[in-house]
Amino acid sequence: MMNMRTATIDKEESKMNRKRNRWLSSKVWGYTAAAVLLPYAVLKTLWAFGITLGWSVKGVSELHISMQSGDPVIYFLYKNGIDITTLLACIASLLGLSLVQSWGRKIDRRLILLPAWLGGAAFTYFGSAGLNLLRHAEIGDMHLWVCILVYGGFLLWGVTTLLAAVSFQYRVQLTYV
Known part of the structure; x- marks a missing residue:
């Protein structure tokens, strides 16, 4: 027979597992x-049309x-x-959606996870490096x-793509168990 302390520990452990599973299976990361990246795509499109929002006339002309x-x-x-990086941002957005939508499960997992892991790691680095430029006012x-x-x-x-990839792997693993 289980004593009261063991039952309380098991109940707390179960609660922690539910929280972890909810976090791991969350689709919020992919969404x-x-x-x-949509604000970035909008800015790049505006610049392609010559609108200098947030940038100097010299910068846009260059x-x-x-x-x-x-x-x-x-x-x-x-x-x-149409700026090419705007297209890439839209493709990146589709990658995020593929990690949470049902149609994403119809694609070979490697075709989704490889760009998610590589892109997520690269953009985490580039975003950090870019924000570091701000620290130096460059x-x-x-x-x-x-x-x-x-x-x-x-x-x-x-970061959210990496988390969406973890979540996708967790959810897909659950369907195969």
Whole structure:
């Protein structure tokens, strides 16, 4: 027969396991990853159209010049208001959604998890490095809020994508057990 102390410990342990399982199986990470790069995509689209929100006229014109001298496909997209990194941000948002939507389970897990782990780790690094530039006030012609939005978004996307990958693996593992 179980004594009162053992029953209390088992009850607390069970409560902790439920909290951990709820955290591990949460889909909030993937939805956050899907949304967090959208402000970046909007800014880059505005800049492609020549709108200087959060950046100097000089900075946006230098961006336009760099796009003209690059790959012809990238230039064609850019002159029509589509920055290549905006497309990549949209693909990253779809990756976040694939980690939480039912259609994501129909795709080979490796095709979702490999970019999630690699992209999450890389963006965590790049976001941290970018925010470190703020510490040294090396932001150039951009407004401070833009740097915080962009690099903070990169960092947040990286972390939430990593957490979404852990959650995806946990949820998929439960379906195969």
